[in-house]
Amino acid sequence: MNVRAARRTWWNLAAVTIMGALALVPAQPAAAQTGAMIQPVDGVVTGVLANRCGSTDSDHYGVDIAANSGKAIGAAYPGTVTFAGWTSGGGNSVTVSHSAGYTTRYLHMVQAPSVGAGQTVGQGQLLGYVGSTGNSTGPHLHFEIRRNNAVQDLSPAYGCGGTVTKGAPINLPFADLPAAGAVTERFAFVNTAGVLHVKDGAYTPWQPVNAGGATKTALGGNWIGWIQSGDFYAKDGVYGGWLTMAGGGQVRDIAISGNRFAFVNTAGVAYVKDGPYAAWQAINSGGATRIELDGDWIGVIQGGSFLAKQGIYGGWLTMAGGGQVRDIAISGERFAFVNAAGILSAKDGAYTSWRAVNAGGASRVVLAGNWIGWIQSGDFYVKAGLYADWVALATGGQVRDVAVNGQDWFGFIGSGSFHAKQGLYTSWLTMAGGGQVSDIAVGG
Incomplete structure (x- = not known):
């Protein structure tokens, strides 16, 4: 050019x-x-x-x-x-x-x-x-x-x-120009009134970014996204202006990775685009219930199967079929899913064999960096790679959602509060209490 x-x-x-x-x-x-x-x-x-x-x-x-x-x-x-x-x-x-x-x-x-x-x-x-x-x-x-x-x-x-x-x-x-100390850690939560709060750094004040009605949030790169009244909104940074990414009240799931955005509508059609002003591309004909993005990979749960493709125009791969997939996660070239029996399977590389990392009972999986995290019987477990030992981070059967990032931050919702810590053996911080937290995300 x-x-x-x-x-x-x-x-x-x-x-x-x-x-x-x-x-x-x-x-x-x-x-x-x-x-x-x-x-x-x-x-x-x-x-x-x-x-x-x-x-x-x-x-x-x-x-x-x-x-x-x-x-x-x-x-x-x-x-x-x-x-x-x-x-x-x-x-x-x-x-x-x-x-x-x-x-x-x-x-x-x-x-x-x-x-x-x-x-x-x-x-x-x-x-x-x-x-x-x-x-x-x-x-x-x-x-x-x-x-x-x-x-x-x-x-x-x-x-x-x-x-x-x-x-x-x-x-x-x-x-004479000192390092600016760019933020590498972003935290977000939605409360029961649907107000989305975001902050950069664990010890900074929370900033509300909407007036209510949010049900889910997603973080990716500098972008903050959320579902509100069935619409997909996003903003570039805590203080950026918000954009309506997809309206019509039909959005049921969203994902962001870098400058790539995705959503699934109520008909199960998954849409993806690169850049906030690009045109949406439909990547399936319907039936999707969940979407995940990381790097160039796009993954969906469709008909109870885990499908993935590399790039918007790549061909679909059936990562896990049989109609038994309940949750999925992607991080780099690592893939994971939970089946109907609660068995969590993970693998490094799209064409390698799956490895089971538990015996059953899992309900949710998250991936970030080398970390694999999951909820099992209301407890929060993690392991650093496929072959590492697992560690119980939060027990007591009260965990209802979890988050992990590549900077060794772990977060969970327990009894309606948002707890987080950096590192396996540090103390938990109460990021947001009061029993009102309904969704969380940790970025960076």
Whole structure:
């Protein structure tokens, strides 16, 4: 893709005065915090400064990251929005000012930015969505970093055709810029009034994100999703604006993984899309009751069988048939299901053999990182991999839902309260008490 972006006229319209020629300044200070900034979006590199990956453009001051229209763009570092609006060259654009003289710029968003000038933003916070507005020939993010208005040399961290992952550290040293301490742990719960509460970090205050009516929540990447009155809503981060992903009052299950969204309607038709503004794709003809996403894998329970496919357009695999499947989970290349007898089976790899990890009685399974967790007779058990010993985390027969994440966080609902802890042998924290918790999720 040869994308034309970030012309000099853009800077005039953005009220940025550039005196003389802009010299490229390598980001190689003596005392630097490597990786303090994070990647703002997922995608493929199609231009790095003057190198347009097939042509040369001396007026190009950043990196172009090609991505599907509608992909979420996050702030590379905490700061203050100094410009948010339209320019003829950059289209819908945002400029964020950071400490130590740094600024970052994000161009060509599909619609007006999600933030306004003067607003303080956190690392990873939603700024807008990938588009092709302004001087552009295809959907992509033009991203640049400056310090004291001098363009920073991004070429050590980006190469033509390379892929970048949203939220990953940018492998450059940043002078005088401390690590931002990006949140890796997100917690959510729905109470009996249907109010969804979310927070980033175990010891921060809860933030309500709706007024009531929610029945289920899901976390994936920076996205928060929930079912409310049969509709699917989502928001990019705790403070992002909410989007109606699917209306009509027909949604019965949802899932989110990264920038992929899925839901099952009351007819059992499963829909999936990549990006909040992409079109939904129906992936079956009906009969599904549950959907799971992780990485590129999509799994459903349909007719009591566990079906999975790799990618929206991949072919279906019957992971477990016989009409006996009651719950499923996917994490990376690990798959798990619970059958009607409560036997939990798991395997690593789509084509490997299943291994039973209990003798029966399970009702729910969750996977994250290397962890396998399940509810059995109202108790919460986990094991670190297929062949590890299992550990009883919460006993007493009161556990009604569980959650696990890759940062060794474990959560459960017991007697209507939300309890969580990090690590097998630490003490439980009461995240939300009062006996009113009806659904939980742990992300990160």
